[in-house]
Amino acid sequence: MHDAESCWKCGEPSAQSLFCRFCNTLQAPSSDYYRFLGLERRLSLDPADLQRRFYSLSRLVHPDRYLRSTANEQRFALEATALLNDAYRTLRDPVARAEYFLKEEGFDSGEQKSNNVPPEMLEEVFDLNEALEELRGGDPSVRPQLEAARRRFRSLREDVDGDLEAQFREYDAGRQREILGSIRALLNRRRYIENLLHEVERELMN
Ligand SMILES: [Zn+2]
Structure with a gap:
């Protein structure tokens, strides 16, 4: 074509x-x-x-x-x-749209970076992994902790979506290339949160 x-x-x-x-x-x-x-x-x-x-x-x-x-x-x-x-x-889909847009603008997908824990989430992720381990070990007392984590990750994802929307508008207004860099970082962070959320949801369903 x-x-x-x-x-x-x-x-x-x-x-x-x-x-x-x-x-x-x-x-x-x-x-x-x-x-x-x-x-x-x-x-x-x-x-x-x-x-x-x-x-x-x-x-x-x-x-x-x-x-x-x-x-x-x-x-x-x-x-x-x-x-x-x-x-x-x-x-x-705003996320898929932004991924497409960035790719067209020559920004890599950041796939490989998505496994790096964002520094501000290190502690949380550590606690979460512990709770997941315990739940896998059959300890149901960690359920409330996982439910709290699920709420927290959902709200983090909402925050990122709000930030993305704001950055979209800013980029459209001035076409500054560095904004695409911040959008790239937000998308990576969002993907990371999504992965955590899926892990928590999978454990909660068992
Ligand atoms: Zn013709």
Whole structure:
């Protein structure tokens, strides 16, 4: 999949739009989620607007519409439909959206860093691991401690989500690259909290 410069059918400049401005023929879809959905490159997106674009594009590129079209159009309709689903799933979730945005901006996923305990959580994580061990050893008296940890991690995650939203707005306002660095750090911290939360929830379910 690549972004063509001109319409595959009439040869006029397609301006990288999904439908040729001259002959209205479906083009190879752009693999860039923002461009594909006709969105400005912003970290904050309006969910209602995103949903409207999703539904309207779903109709426009639905493969059933192209059953009698050329092989090219049938192929582009299938590609565009798959791409649309990926794009919508990614962009409607603020965390997945930020991960996508950062990747496009050349920030690594930080996957390897997510295992490092954030310094301010060291003590808490130590206590938690102890409690988890005890619960695995069959000591039910640590349950309340784990329930407290679950509440605490949920609230930490909420805090991070609030911080992320604020950073999104700040980035959109001034496009300062260092803000992307703070967003990267927040996402790593969020992933770490999520992992802890899953561990606690798994133990509590046993
Ligand atoms: Zn054309």
